[in-house]
Amino acid sequence: MARTSKSAGKPTINDVARLSGVSKKTVSRVINRSPLLNQTTRQKVEQVIAELGYVPNPQARALALRRNFLIGLIHDNPNAQMVLNFQEGVLDAIRDTEFALVVRPVDRKSPGLLADISAFIMKQRPYGVLILPPVSENDAIAETCRELGCNYVRMGSARLDEPAHMVESNDRQVVGHAIEHLAQTGHRRIGLITGPVGFRSATEREAGFDEAVARLGLDAGAELKAQGNYTFESGLAAGARLLDATPRPTAIFASNDEMAAGVLHAARERGIRVPDQLSLVGFDDTAIAAHIWPPMTTVRWPIVAMARSAALKLVNPEAAAQQPSLFLSDLIPRASVAPPAA
Known part of the structure; x- marks a missing residue:
């Protein structure tokens, strides 16, 4: 048989507390899904709430x-x-x-x-x-x-x-893993498209690239870097700069997938085939990475x-x-x- 409230109107938090045999604070913790309760108490209060049909008043709680x-x-x-x-x-x-x-x-x-x-x-x-x-x-x-x-x-x-x-x-660490993957595949001349100036993510990803290049003894130099700002258009422009260099990189790491897609577009404009003539890695694992052709190797950012x-x-x-x-x-x-x- 369902429990009834002594109050004439809608059931209140006081009714829930009284019928549950707990304090109002405990009822509040159940409502707010606090972990500071044992399961038995939580279930008892939730049962009373269900039987009474009690609905917390968000306006009153906010006040x-x-x-x-x-x-x-x-x-x-x-x-x-x-x-x-x-x-x-x-x-x-x-x-x-x-x-x-x-x-x-x-x-x-x-x-x-x-x-x-x-x-x-x-x-x-x-x-x-x-x-x-x-x-x-x-x-x-x-x-x-x-x-x-x-x-x-x-x-x-x-x-x-x-x-x-x-x-x-762990952006810095995982970018290092991406560069190691390219090096293990045989690449020594790897280009980088950085993120926007002033973004900590861009700084961390560039640092991961630099540390991996130094650790693995890969080709290094300012001509292997191009500035981007996390947009497709900046990837297109930065990719064009790297691909027009002599000698051009055999692989490019772009600091996000949008820019990597721009690099892919720049490569196709120049008749450069991915991955036959250019390897490409992005960052984020957004939908674009799996939907473009060829599907793009990338870092899955959770x-x-x-x-x-x-x-x-x-x-x-x-x-x-x-x-x-x-x-x-x-x-x-x-x-x-x-x-x-x-």
């Missing part, structure tokens, strides 16, 4: 907490696919919860950046914010969040903060898993330490790499 159940996503990134992939992971983490995602693009070069972010936080009162690179690399933004009492998690290609406020990837962990750190700060902070990328071999032509 009590002095913040809304919003996850803010702050970014200034030219790679739209990267932002979409991150959103996918966040939305997966908050599915079937009362949390919602609000996206806030910013201009990282604006002198009013900190004022803009402060105004967003004070107006929206988010439960917390997720900060994407390269904005995440600005320590002043993290300090602004702390001053405003807003929880935050930063994403980066290297350690930027304490684990509870950080998800990071951005969806990183985003999911970052969101879970925000929605349950008490369990933040249980979420991983370091995510390892993997090299995904495909058909765009072959031994260099004789």
Whole structure:
């Protein structure tokens, strides 16, 4: 037989606590999916909630907490696919919860950046914010969040903060693995298309390239590098520069898949066949890497898993330490790499 509430209207959190024989704080922890409960207590409270048909009032909870159940996503990134992939992971983490995602693009070069972010936080009162690179690399933004009492998690290609406020990837190490793969295939003259100036990911990936080239005794020189900015168009231009050099590289590592696709286009314009006459490696493992021809060898960046962990750190700060902070990328071999032509 279903339990009934003594209150005349809708069941309240007090009713749930009384009938469960626990405190309101314990009920709140069950509602918020806190890990600080044993399974028996959780199941008992969830059963009472189901029997009463109790529905938490998000407005009342937001008022009590002095913040809304919003996850803010702050970014200034030219790679739209990267932002979409991150959103996918966040939305997966908050599915079937009362949390919602609000996206806030910013201009990282604006002198009013900190004022803009402060105004967003004070107006929206988010439960917390997720900060994407390269904005995440600005320590002043993290300090602004702390001053405003807003929880935050930063994403980066290297350690930027304490684990509870950080998800990071091993970009430098995995790029070294990619260059080793090319060297093992027989390549000694490998070109690099870098990422945008001022991006920590670009710095880490270039450092991984430089360290591998030095360690393996491969050809080195400024003529083997070209500047890109994570867009197809910049990959096309940088690829043209490298492929028009004499002698040209037998392989090219592009710091993301969009630019690698641009290199492929530049190679076809010149009648250079991939992988027969040029090997090509990208970074990210976005859909484009598998859909172009030939399918492209690339680094799989676990951005969806990183985003999911970052969101879970925000929605349950008490369990933040249980979420991983370091995510390892993997090299995904495909058909765009072959031994260099004789």
